Amino acid sequence: MSLKTFLVLIVLTFVGAGVYFTQSQNIDLTNLVPVTLKQYEQCIASYPPAHSCMQSKEFQEYLQAFFEITMSGRSSDDCNQVIRIINKGNPDAYINENNSFYNCYVNDYIRKFANTNECFFKLFYAPNYLICGGFDIYAYPPYTSFNINN
Numbered sequence: 271m272s273l274k275t276f277l278v279l280i281v282l283t284f285v286g287a288g289v290y291f292t293q294s295q296n297i298d299l300t301n302l303v304p305v306t307l308k309q310y311e312q313c314i315a316s317y318p319p320a321h322s323c324m325q326s327k328e329f330q331e332y333l334q335a336f337f338e339i340t341m342s343g344r345s346s347d348d349c350n351q352v353i354r355i356i357n358k359g360n361p362d363a364y365i366n367e368n369n370s371f372y373n374c375y376v377n378d379y380i381r382k383f384a385n386t387n388e389c390f391f392k393l394f395y396a397p398n399y400l401i402c403g404g405f406d407i408y409a410y411p412p413y414t415s416f417n418i419n420n
């Protein structure tokens with residue numbers, strides 16, 4: 271199974287777990303990075319290109335550690351809030367409501383972690399979380415020493 275399939279399955283699992291429209295839309299006017307769930311899902315569906323480096327044991331270990339931090343029973347309240355937004359499946363909801371997407375996936379700690387493996391950063395983390403999440407700035411220098419365009 272390719273990583274892309276794997277990612278899509280994760281998203282489908284979340285979306286499939288609870289597709290319904292919420293009665294009262296919760297629009298956060300203070301949201302500085304207004305990426306909607308619909309835009310986010312369309313964006314990650316177009317990423318990332320498969321690459322042989324993703325087959326490496328090291329990459330798989332990074333992936334596992336990343337999911338352990340962001341999507342396990344031990345994840346932070348912010349991560350759980352993002353998962354709730356995805357589970358609700360409202361296409362117009364902002365993925366960064368209450369800054370939870372940033373706090374879960376873009377915080378200093380996790381960016382530092384992602385920046386210690388080129389394959390993980392360039393092919394998984396930066397496209398799926400920084401670019402698609404609306405935090406593009408962190409995908410480029412000086413926030414990273416990697417060049418995601420090559």
Ligand SMILES: *[C@@H]1O[C@H](CO)[C@@H](O)[C@H](O)[C@H]1NC(C)=O
Pocket residue numbers: 351354355367368
């Ligand atoms: C965002 O914060 C408000 C106020 O604390 C809360 O009512 C709302 O449920 C939060 N959003 C999500 C998606 O949890």
